Amino acid sequence: MKVDLGMAQLNQLAFGYWQSQALFAAVTVGVFDALADGPLPAAEVGSRCGVPADPALRLLDACVAIRLLTRSPDGEYANTPHTQRLLTTASPESVVRWTRVMARWYEPWGDITQALRDGKPVEDRALRLGEDPVYLADFILGMHQYNVRSADLLAHAVDQQGARTLVDVGGGAGTYSIAFCRAWQDLRCEVVDLGAVVPLARETVEAAGLTDRIRVRTGDYYSDAFGAADVDVVLLSNVLHQESPQVCVDILRRARAALAEGGRVLVHGHFLDEARTSPAFTTLHNLSALVLWDGGRSYTVAEMTALMQEAGLGSIQELPAPEGSAKLLVGQASA
Ligand SMILES: C[S@@+](CC[C@H](N)C(=O)[O-])C[C@H]1O[C@@H](n2cnc3c(N)ncnc32)[C@H](O)[C@@H]1O
Incomplete structure (x- = not known):
């Protein structure tokens, strides 16, 4: 046949x-x-x-x-x-928590038709950001299990020689702060995340033996200042796809204002190609953002570059990131 x-x-x-x-x-x-x-x-x-x-x-x-x-x-x-x-x-290489989160997302993905018709998520983000502590722990520590596999490579993607301070906005379990501290001996990091996430990040940082170099504090990225013109690096890893363009610009403006002279904002995440039909993973990530994150979406590199420029960042460089379709955009405070 x-x-x-x-x-x-x-x-x-x-x-x-x-x-x-x-x-x-x-x-x-x-x-x-x-x-x-x-x-x-x-x-x-x-x-x-x-x-x-x-x-x-x-x-x-x-x-x-x-x-x-x-x-x-x-x-x-x-x-x-x-x-x-x-x-x-x-x-030690377990991704059981991450797999449980994927299993959990089957339910909102099952209602994708509703999300498409309404143009908004079918699951409230508050559920996985604190209301359900088991879900929160799986979400935060599951992302850690997944991202820890490539975090060291990302930490080496940009030369951080001379950088002393990094603020990891929406830093989750502190995965990238840990990797950056291991890669760059002069660096000290601050993980800023929601109150319910802070104890989980503290545990991870303690297990990594880096409590002397990584501070974890509660902060809401919708309003936090991130620093006072004294930060060398602001890292936004896998955060901006959760937010609308307006909210991204607002976060990026405060990130830019937090920078010391010569400082940089790093935006790490999955980006769509300009044609918007690849990489296939990111086109589906974009649907996942629709289902899960009110206002969230996947951006093209050009769209994110424009948002970074609107927030006062310039000399934007696009670098490959270790994980599949991910990229790293690096912006400097423009004069
Ligand atoms: C997809 S995770 C990324 C975690 C980490 N940056 C990484 O790349 O592995 C998004 C993070 O944003 C945090 N987050 C969500 N809303 C927030 C808010 N309003 N203020 C601060 N952090 C927030 C979540 O708790 C979570 O840690």
């Missing part, structure tokens, strides 16, 4: 979420943790995960089919080296 490429593509897209949901269900019931110490038969995995034998068998077989698990000839299931490394809670 001739392969119908159109139908093959449609199948891949239409059934794609079955795979995502099998992954999310396996993480949520704890399949990979149940198998962390070695292979087990299905009934034992089911009993450790609180799932009856027959549905457990279906889930485990599907996980084998999508290469999240292996099954031995005697019927025991085991983590693959990748799932052992990435999807068990105790692994």
Whole structure:
């Protein structure tokens, strides 16, 4: 039979979420943790995960089919080296929290038609920014699990020789402050984030052994001054896609005013190409912003450059960032 490429593509897209949901269900019931110490038969995995034998068998077989698990000839299931490394809670490379957030976002994404019709999110950001503490911890520490993988590379992307102070606005768990401090020995950082996030960031900074160089404080980026013309670097990492162009300019203006002479604002995030149809990830990130962040959107580099210029920043440089479609824009206070 001739392969119908159109139908093959449609199948891949239409059934794609079955795979995502099998992954999310396996993480949520704890399949990979149940198998962390070695292979087990299905009934034992089911009993450790609180799932009856027959549905457990279906889930485990599907996980084998999508290469999240292996099954031995005697019927025991085991983590693959990748799932052992990435999807068990105790692994130093664990991205379990991040995966749980992606699982959680299935729900608002499921209402995307509503978000499209209304032109606004279907989930209130307050839920993941403090109202639901379990969701908040997964969101903040999950981003840390994800971004820590490339943060060191980003910290080396711009020469920070001579820079003494960096303010990490909406710095989350302090992922990038930690990486910048490790990369640049003269630097001291300040993480500014919402009150509910501060204890999580303090824990991460303490675990990194950097409490002497990283201060964590509560601050609302809608009104905070970030500094008083005494900051060498203001970092806005993965923050501005949460906000409208007007709010971005307002944040960028205060970031610019916080700069000491010769200081720089770094804007890190996912940007659309000028044609707006690539990278594919960012076109979907743009939809995710619609679903999740009131006023938020993905910007093109030209759009963000214009917003930075409107805020009084100049000599804007575009640099590649380590993670896939991400970029780093560097702006200086223009005279
Ligand atoms: C997508 S995360 C990025 C975290 C970190 N900068 C990174 O790149 O991994 C967005 C951050 O913005 C923070 N945030 C949201 N609204 C804020 C506000 N009004 N004031 C300060 N921080 C805020 C969130 O708590 C979260 O830490």
